[in-house]
Amino acid sequence: MPDEAVPAFDLAGCLERVRQRDQGAARELVDHLYPLVIRIVRSHLPRRVAEEDLSQEVFMKMFTRLAQYQGAVPFTHWVSRIAVTTCIDHLRAQKRRPEFRWADLSENEAEVLDAVMTNENDVQANDAMASHELVHKLLAQLKPDDQLVIRLLDLEQKTIAEIAGLTGWNQSLIKVRAFRARRKLQKLFQELKRKERS
Amino acid sequence: MSSNLQDPRHPWARLTAAARTVPDERDTAAPYGFATRVAALAFAHEETVVSLFDRFALRALGVASLLAIFSVAWNYRVLTAEPSSQPVTFASSEELVMPAYDPVAVVLDIAD
Numbered sequence: 333m334p335d336e337a338v339p340a341f342d343l344a345g346c347l348e349r350v351r352q353r354d355q356g357a358a359r360e361l362v363d364h365l366y367p368l369v370i371r372i373v374r375s376h377l378p379r380r381v382a383e384e385d386l387s388q389e390v391f392m393k394m395f396t397r398l399a400q401y402q403g404a405v406p407f408t409h410w411v412s413r414i415a416v417t418t419c420i421d422h423l424r425a426q427k428r429r430p431e432f433r434w435a436d437l438s439e440n441e442a443e444v445l446d447a448v449m450t451n452e453n454d455v456q457a458n459d460a461m462a463s464h465e466l467v468h469k470l471l472a473q474l475k476p477d478d479q480l481v482i483r484l485l486d487l488e489q490k491t492i493a494e495i496a497g498l499t500g501w502n503q504s505l506i507k508v509r510a511f512r513a514r515r516k517l518q519k520l521f522q523e524l525k526r527k528e529r530s
Numbered sequence: 531m532s533s534n535l536q537d538p539r540h541p542w543a544r545l546t547a548a549a550r551t552v553p554d555e556r557d558t559a560a561p562y563g564f565a566t567r568v569a570a571l572a573f574a575h576e577e578t579v580v581s582l583f584d585r586f587a588l589r590a591l592g593v594a595s596l597l598a599i600f601s602v603a604w605n606y607r608v609l610t611a612e613p614s615s616q617p618v619t620f621a622s623s624e625e626l627v628m629p630a631y632d633p634v635a636v637v638l639d640i641a642d
Contacts, residue, residue, distance in 0.1 A: 353573065355569050355570065355573055358565075358568075358569035358572060358573065359565040359566055359568075359569045360565075362560060362564065362565035362568050362569060363559075363565045366558070366559065366560035366564070366565070367558035367559070370558050370560075371554075371558060374554065374556070384561065384564070387564075388564075388567075388568055388571075391568045391572070392568065392571065392572060392575065395568075395572035395573075395575075396572070396575070444545075445541075445545075448541035448544050448545055452539045454544055454547070454548070455544050455545065455547070455548035457548075457551070459548065460548045460549065460551045460552050461552055463544075463545045463546075463548035463549045463552075464548070464549040464552040466545055466549075467545050467546055467549040468549075470542075470545075486535075486542075486543075486546045487546055487549060487550060514535045514536075517535055517542055518533060518535060521541060521542065
């Protein structure tokens with residue numbers, strides 16, 4: 333028995349109605365794009381910023397700049413770029429970066445970090461959450477732009493070309509940022525190894 | 531410890547590999563009322579920009595036009611008069627001195 337097909341969202345039609353100042357269409361557009369925007373916002377959420385506030389800012393920018401959208405790239409890519417650049421602006425605004433110290437890690441996080449630095453075994457499945465937290469704390473040590481590049485490359489496994497599309501930066505700049513960020517992370521690991529968990 | 535972060539044996543590579551396995555189970559649907567609030571704010575913002583333009587730019591244009599018409603009407607005779615063929619001369623150099631209120635002279639007068 334064929335499933336009752338859910339009608340596909342008519343993005344082009346919705347955009348047309350938004351341009352004619354149809355508030356209902358604007359609501360539909362926000363509802364449709366919210367999952368895309370919130371995933372980006374959650375991945376790059378700066379400290380002490382509410383995800384809902386940041387998402388709202390992304391949508392406000394989207395509506396303000398809607399007249400500039402020419403259709404050269406898919407609309408979702410265009411909105412993703414707005415979301416990424418809004419997050420990076422907020423990350424840049426946070427000038428202070430918290431120091432990474434063994435003493436500030438939870439018991440589980442310290443154990444996982446100790447284990448990955450002293451042996452070459454893969455992280456246990458039940459330590460995945462601690463690894464997730466550790467990765468975010470380590471990333472927080474980097475400059476906002478470098479942080480974004482490494483997050484997209486190593487966590488979201490995006491290609492350089494995809495990152496270029498999302499950020500608007502050229503590919504050489506992304507490679508330079510990735511190189512710089514990895515060097516900083518390597519230095520950080522060496523320092524952690526030297527201090528070692530007491 | 532390997533010096534290449536992309537080496538799968540490097541602590542960073544193992545940490546990120548583990549971190550990627552953590553599923554994000556948070557709801558991705560817009561919170562209740564979010565879309566309505568954002569849509570209303572977006573249109574209200576647009577209206578504010580337009581009304582500010584109406585209020586200041588168009589009104590200023592109207593005032594400027596009125597002033598232009600008034601100044602043309604006020605100077606109509608001068609503008610339509612035949613230009614004089616004789617050069618403008620001053621009777622004496624004293625006429626060039628503009629009468630002005632001199633606060634220093636007033637202070638000196640009071641002192642006297």
